[in-house]
Amino acid sequence: MVWRQLVRGLRALTDRSGADRDVADEVQDYLEHAAAAHRAQGLAPDEALRAARMELGNITGVREQVGSYGWENVLTTVMADVRYAARRLRLAPGFTAVTVLTLALGLGATTAIFSAVNPILFASLPYPDAGRIAAILESRSDGGRNGGTFGMYHEFAERAHSFVALAALKEWQPTLIGVDQAERLDGQRVSASFFRVLGVSPSFGRDFQPSDDRLNGPDVAILSDRLWRRRFAADRAILGQQITLDGDRYTVIGVMPRDFENVLTPSAELWAPLQYDLSDGRAWGHHLRTIGHLRSGVTVAQASQEIQSIGRAVLQEQRPQTYDPNAQFLVASLHRELTRAVQPALLAILGAVMLVLVIACVNVANLLLARGVQRRAEFALRAALGAGQGRLVRQLLTESLLLAAVGGVVGMAVAGLGVRALVALSPPGLPRADAIHVDAVVFAFALGITTLIGLALGVIPALQAANSDPHQDLQHGSRRAVGGHRRTRGALVVAEVGLALVLLVSSGLLLRSLNRLFAVDIGFDASHLLTMQVQTSSHRFDDDSAALRFFSQALQAVRQVPGVTAAALTSQLPLSRDDDEYGAAFEAGPTQPAGDYDVFRYGVSPGYLETMGIPLRRGRLLDERDGPAAPLVVLISESLARSRFPAADPIGQRLRLGPTGPYTIVGVVGDVRQMSLALSQPDAVYTTQSQWPFAERAMSLVIRTPGDAAALAPAVRRAVWSVDKDQAVVRIATMGNLLAASAAERRFALTLFTVFALVALVLAAAGIYGVLAGSVAERTREIGVRAALGASRRDILALVMRQGMTLTGLGMVAGLAGAVAATQGIVAMLFGVTRPDPVTYLGVIALLGTVAAFACSVPAWRAAQVDPASTLRAE
Amino acid sequence: MDGPSTDVIQGTLDLLILKTLSLEPMHGYGIARRIEQISRGVFKVNPGSLLTALQRLERAGWLDTEWRQTANARRARYYALTRTGRRQLESETADWTRRVTAVARLLKAEG
Numbered sequence: 001m002v003w004r005q006l007v008r009g010l011r012a013l014t015d016r017s018g019a020d021r022d023v024a025d026e027v028q029d030y031l032e033h034a035a036a037a038h039r040a041q042g043l044a045p046d047e048a049l050r051a052a053r054m055e056l057g058n059i060t061g062v063r064e065q066v067g068s069y070g071w072e073n074v075l076t077t078v079m080a081d082v083r084y085a086a087r088r089l090r091l092a093p094g095f096t097a098v099t100v101l102t103l104a105l106g107l108g109a110t111t112a113i114f115s116a117v118n119p120i121l122f123a124s125l126p127y128p129d130a131g132r133i134a135a136i137l138e139s140r141s142d143g144g145r146n147g148g149t150f151g152m153y154h155e156f157a158e159r160a161h162s163f164v165a166l167a168a169l170k171e172w173q174p175t176l177i178g179v180d181q182a183e184r185l186d187g188q189r190v191s192a193s194f195f196r197v198l199g200v201s202p203s204f205g206r207d208f209q210p211s212d213d214r215l216n217g218p219d220v221a222i223l224s225d226r227l228w229r230r231r232f233a234a235d236r237a238i239l240g241q242q243i244t245l246d247g248d249r250y251t252v253i254g255v256m257p258r259d260f261e262n263v264l265t266p267s268a269e270l271w272a273p274l275q276y277d278l279s280d281g282r283a284w285g286h287h288l289r290t291i292g293h294l295r296s297g298v299t300v301a302q303a304s305q306e307i308q309s310i311g312r313a314v315l316q317e318q319r320p321q322t323y324d325p326n327a328q329f330l331v332a333s334l335h336r337e338l339t340r341a342v343q344p345a346l347l348a349i350l351g352a353v354m355l356v357l358v359i360a361c362v363n364v365a366n367l368l369l370a371r372g373v374q375r376r377a378e379f380a381l382r383a384a385l386g387a388g389q390g391r392l393v394r395q396l397l398t399e400s401l402l403l404a405a406v407g408g409v410v411g412m413a414v415a416g417l418g419v420r421a422l423v424a425l426s427p428p429g430l431p432r433a434d435a436i437h438v439d440a441v442v443f444a445f446a447l448g449i450t451t452l453i454g455l456a457l458g459v460i461p462a463l464q465a466a467n468s469d470p471h472q473d474l475q476h477g478s479r480r481a482v483g484g485h486r487r488t489r490g491a492l493v494v495a496e497v498g499l500a501l502v503l504l505v506s507s508g509l510l511l512r513s514l515n516r517l518f519a520v521d522i523g524f525d526a527s528h529l530l531t532m533q534v535q536t537s538s539h540r541f542d543d544d545s546a547a548l549r550f551f552s553q554a555l556q557a558v559r560q561v562p563g564v565t566a567a568a569l570t571s572q573l574p575l576s577r578d579d580d581e582y583g584a585a586f587e588a589g590p591t592q593p594a595g596d597y598d599v600f601r602y603g604v605s606p607g608y609l610e611t612m613g614i615p616l617r618r619g620r621l622l623d624e625r626d627g628p629a630a631p632l633v634v635l636i637s638e639s640l641a642r643s644r645f646p647a648a649d650p651i652g653q654r655l656r657l658g659p660t661g662p663y664t665i666v667g668v669v670g671d672v673r674q675m676s677l678a679l680s681q682p683d684a685v686y687t688t689q690s691q692w693p694f695a696e697r698a699m700s701l702v703i704r705t706p707g708d709a710a711a712l713a714p715a716v717r718r719a720v721w722s723v724d725k726d727q728a729v730v731r732i733a734t735m736g737n738l739l740a741a742s743a744a745e746r747r748f749a750l751t752l753f754t755v756f757a758l759v760a761l762v763l764a765a766a767g768i769y770g771v772l773a774g775s776v777a778e779r780t781r782e783i784g785v786r787a788a789l790g791a792s793r794r795d796i797l798a799l800v801m802r803q804g805m806t807l808t809g810l811g812m813v814a815g816l817a818g819a820v821a822a823t824q825g826i827v828a829m830l831f832g833v834t835r836p837d838p839v840t841y842l843g844v845i846a847l848l849g850t851v852a853a854f855a856c857s858v859p860a861w862r863a864a865q866v867d868p869a870s871t872l873r874a875e
Numbered sequence: 876m877d878g879p880s881t882d883v884i885q886g887t888l889d890l891l892i893l894k895t896l897s898l899e900p901m902h903g904y905g906i907a908r909r910i911e912q913i914s915r916g917v918f919k920v921n922p923g924s925l926l927t928a929l930q931r932l933e934r935a936g937w938l939d940t941e942w943r944q945t946a947n948a949r950r951a952r953y954y955a956l957t958r959t960g961r962r963q964l965e966s967e968t969a970d971w972t973r974r975v976t977a978v979a980r981l982l983k984a985e986g
Contacts, residue, residue, distance in 0.1 A: 005934050027922075057922070069931060
């Protein structure tokens with residue numbers, strides 16, 4: 001009969017007086033019946049009435065007892081508490097505003113960060129059976145990771161039993177020729193099982209079949225929902241129609257669901273079968289990614305073991321030249337693999353924002369304590385008037401919960417803004433950045449944390465109230481304080497200062513790392529350098545010489561552009577995420593055996609090293625003579641020269657690159673940072689592209705200008721298009737942009753840490769100020785007495801300053817111990833500095849000390865102004 | 876009237892009210908009186924507890940209420956057993972009998 005409960009309760013709520021009258025009438029009726037019964041036994045009317053009253057007891061008590069039955073009464077009391085709390089808070093607008101804002105900042109920042117971290121680290125991948133999707137990985141003996149090869153994928157798919165399905169994929173950037181304009185798209189070439197491994201299928205049309213994915217199979221494509229809406233007007237008739245990609249006609253066989261999220265390449269908008277040629281030498285090139293769907297009951301560790309033994313066996317049987325003989329094979333959860341790189345940074349940021357939240361709460365707790373002292377008389381009065389201890393505690397809890405709730409609401413607005421800022425700031429490598437938004441999980445998180453804080457904050461003044469003696473408080477009023485709470489408030493300030501120091505040290509270390517990073521010698525001159533990629537697409541370039549001709553004509557055209565002092569082409573561009581590695585096999589010399597090295601290979605046009613400003617150390621650079629007919633020559637980086645030829649002259653030595661060569665070394669050049677500023681992988685070789693047997697379909701242009709590099713871009717692009725207007729020019733960026741992007745992740749972390757540390761610093765300063773100001777106000781009389789007894793203003797100033805700086809000093813000591821432990825969390829993001837970096841620690845201590853001294857000086861100055869005569873009179 | 880009157884045993888008030896109302900609809904005082912009479916004064920009903928229990932049983936759907944005008948132009952609230960109330964009475968009676976029998980048997984065994 002929940003229904004009746006609800007209806008009766010609601011009726012009582014909406015018509016309180018009616019409900020009260022009902023109870024009163026019933027009790028009255030009872031009384032009269034009782035009186036009548038007594039009269040019937042022969043008592044006089046007034047005697048009978050008295051006897052009836054005796055029987056009932058306290059009539060008001062009975063009414064209250066009967067009237068207080070029902071859930072609505074609990075609600076009514078709570079509402080009354082809330083109304084009262086709201087009135088109290090309105091009466092102290094300054095306190096309320098500061099508290100709500102502090103809480104809102106802490107809660108908002110925490111919620112925003114949680115909303116970013118949750119989909120990336122904690123939520124499972126957006127697939128039905130996400131926990132069983134695994135990545136298959138290869139690691140070299142030097143610990144680095146290799147891309148997968150089709151040959152190995154093929155063997156795994158044939159032999160492994162741990163997986164329901166395996167899939168291989170690679171990035172693909174086809175140019176879509178449409179009715180209006182050509183557009184370069186991001187896509188993936190995938191094996192037929194790709195979508196089955198992820199556990200998704202097209203929303204309409206069909207999935208790939210094994211018959212699609214064979215050499216010379218049909219050219220078919222599956223579109224993303226986004227591409228289908230953007231380019232094909234969401235027309236279902238697209239199925240079976242043909243679209244033109246890179247000059248080939250592909251039949252559209254399906255469209256993926258709207259909510260399909262491709263975590264492997266978020267930007268991919270279409271898919272086509274891999275259609276690999278196993279007999280081709282490229283089948284053993286490391287440029288694929290392999291994923292698999294684990295059979296149920298098989299653990300990652302078991303699958304890893306099986307894959308390792310198969311991989312090792314294949315290396316034994318086939319000895320593919322492209323493999324490091326000590327290569328290892330392993331399986332990892334796809335989720336863990338995707339987030340491996342960003343996890344330390346995200347956890348550190350989450351930890352930092354939690355510290356900010358704690359500091360905010362400590363600050364609010366301090367404010368509440370100070371307020372509790374002022375309100376002693378009020379509570380003493382209420383206790384004297386009969387309010388129970390429990391009732392007072394409930395009132396305090398209601399007040400703090402109300403504060404937390406208002407703070408939470410404002411905090412959600414802060415979080416909304418914060419999330420937008422986070423997405424705008426987020427580094428390009430962040431996985432699942434599209435999934436960052438405030439959703440139900442985030443809301444529940446914020447709600448939970450707000451309630452917790454509300455309860456925690458309520459407990460402090462409640463304890464304080466519970467321990468107080470109303471008798472004494474009534475006598476003293478609120479003007480003279482009792483000493484006990486001062487120690488608590490002091491401890492809270494010490495905690496605040498300590499936590500702020502931890503955050504400041506962390507951001508200081510990150511700042512120093514970023515400075516060190518930008519001071520790294522990248523090996524070339526990055527200023528006034530414009531870069532872009534030119535891609536060929538069309539069957540006209542199936543002939544390698546046609547591609548070479550196009551690139552060389554385009555280069556000539558670019559060199560004619562006014563403002564261009566030098567220009568060159570390269571197959572891969574430093575700091576652009578290009579990663580083209582080859583095995584370099586040196587021939588055995590008179591003093592040393594043959595040796596293999598993993599090197600970056602740059603296929604360049606003559607003039608590349610001059611344009612980039614990479615210094616020549618020995619021998620000569622590449623020039624126009626090193627054409628297809630000339631002897632094969634190569635330049636090597638100085639690190640490679642040093643490690644291979646520690647004593648001998650490398651000039652004239654020979655090496656092979658993968659299946660090509662041998663090349664004769666004609667020069668040694670400076671080292672270059674290829675993958676990132678932080679990563680030193682200096683072994684590299686340079687050949688002319690015209691001596692390289694495989695034509696590149698995309699080459700990067702580097703252009704040196706004395707002026708503004710970015711401003712030159714339109715003219716350079718026009719020059720390329722003057723040769724062939726159908727070719728895509730993409731990834732236009734100055735080298736300065738690429739440098740910044742290379743450090744984007746660290747900069748992201750640094751920005752957040754700096755914001756948090758500054759907020760912490762301000763809150764800590766506010767805490768110190770609040771405690772000292774409160775203490776000075778409470779000790780006015782004592783200070784007056786001191787002054788009257790002969791203490792100078794300077795003495796009093798020193799007295800208060802000493803009190804504040806002692807707290808600060810204690811906080812710093814605690815903070816230093818905390819920082820030593822906490823900076824372990826950011827060790828992965830440090831570069832060029834060690835955790836106990838003295839510069840950082842000294843700087844932070846100086847900064848914190850200055851700010852704290854400033855915060856102390858205001859109340860100290862106020863104390864020094866105390867007029868002894870007036871204070872003593874006031875007592 | 877043998878022995879002193881006691882308060883109603885905890886938890887049996889509901890059963891007594893339901894039983895009393897199974898005879899005819901009654902107002903609060905009538906119920907109290909009837910319980911005292913039938914128990915021959917063994918049980919004395921506290922008015923506050925009784926009226927609160929009536930509210931609870933009404934909300935539980937076992938009783939229906941009706942306001943009637945009394946002779947001296949006052950309102951009196953009458954309670955009547957509903958069909959679910961009657962079922963509740965049966966099951967509580969059965970439960971009570973079972974317990975009493977068990978306790979009686981235990982006491983006898985001890986003697």
